[in-house]
Amino acid sequence: MNEWIGRHLGERTVSYDERDVILYALAVGATTADLDLVFEERLRVLPTFALTQAQWAPDVLGSLGAFDIRTAVHGSQRLRSLKPLPPTGELTMAARVTQVWDKGSAAIFEVEVVSDYFVATWSLFAPGCGGFGGDRGPSxxxxxxxxxxxxxxxxxxxxxxxxxxxxxxxxxxxxxxxxxxxxxxxxxxxxxxxxxxxxxxxxxxxxxxxxxxxxxxxxxxxxxxxxxxxxxxxxxxxxxxxxxxxxxxxxxxxxxxxxxxxxxx
Missing domain, CATH: 3.10.129.10 (Hotdog Thioesterase)
Known part of the structure; x- marks a missing residue:
């Protein structure tokens, strides 16, 4: 499994508009009381919206055969916002595997996506992939x-x-x-x-x-x-x-x- 560490998962540029931003805000619980999250005239973007645009990266790792996509689950998530996302625009992102932790019966793959606006890290829990003698990682x-x-x-x-x-x-x-x-x-x-x-x-x-x-x-x-x-x-x-x-x-x-x-x- 150590051979996956550092694996480049590609780059991608995606575009979005105000409709996507507003739909996202509504989907995570915003209401009309949160006017600057749901009204295009004064729209601010929730930083977590970026995660919907970067979901391709962990999906790419699964498609490469690193783990069984039928049993692997999303274990944890980290996000660091570097600057505000514009209400409309494009995001250019690059992704790589930063770490693979050995939990014995399972492995945890960490996938990092980087752009000018954010750094996001998916931790993917993959049963049956552990036991390769790697570091267990943080508790x-x-x-x-x-x-x-x-x-x-x-x-x-x-x-x-x-x-x-x-x-x-x-x-x-x-x-x-x-x-x-x-x-x-x-x-x-x-x-x-x-x-x-x-x-x-x-x-x-x-x-x-x-x-x-x-x-x-x-x-x-x-x-x-x-x-x-x-x-x-x-x-x-x-x-x-x-x-x-x-x-x-x-x-x-x-x-x-x-x-x-x-x-x-």
Whole structure:
């Protein structure tokens, strides 16, 4: 598996417009109250929108045969925003495999996508690919032992996965009950990137920031979220960042979360 480290996955230029940006904001929970996220006359772009434009990169790695695409899952995500995305334009991106961690029974592939606007890293958990004698990699981050400084509730919509998949991730397991069952799920489930992006909206409000001012984000996908679920989010202040996790009916669905917003005064 070490031969994959450093593998160049190609470059790609994609274009988007205001309609894509607004559809994305609605898909992750924005409403008409968030006028500058859904109205083209004063539009700001959520930094997590970039992840929908860069999804091609981990898909390329799977198509090259690095792992079984039927069993590999999205383990975690990191995003660093370098500058605001324009409401319309083009993104030129380059992707490569930065690391492969050996977890014994599985491997974790890290895919990094770089552009002038962001750096995004997918961690892909691939069962059956471990045991090659590589480094195990860092341990999963834990939330503080102290009581959370704030608790939030985030509602998801029954139609949210159907809406979010129009942004590019059209894997059938998010819409087709039979495909979800084949993937070991009782019914179609929400995209992990939709879940973590939805959480950033109330996190920004709690931090006194605008969600478009997100500078850094990371989180691990611990369990599936189903459209219509309500997330109970716990937050801890940590310097300029907010640490968080999220649960549904007591089951952790997001862990090791960290968000940092550029707060302007």
């Amino acid at each position: 999963a981050p834990r939330h503080p032992e102290t009581a959370p400084t704030r608790e939030l509730s985030v509602a998801t919509s029954p139609n949210q996965a159907a809406l979010y998949r129009l942004l590019g991730d059209r894997h059938h397991m998010h819409i087709d009950p039979e495909a979800a069952k084949a993937a070991g799920m009782p019914r179609p489930f929400l995209h992990g990137l939709c879940t973590v992006a939805a959480v950033t909206l109330p996190l920004a409000e709690a931090a006194g920031a605008h969600p478009a001012d997100l500078a850094e984000l990371e989180g691990r996908f611990a369990s599936p979220v189903f459209p219509g679920d309500r997330l109970d989010v716990r937050c801890w202040e940590s310097g300029e960042a907010v640490l968080f996790d999220a649960a549904v009916d007591g089951t952790t669905v997001l862990s090791g979360g960290r968000a940092h917003f550029r707060v302007t005064t």
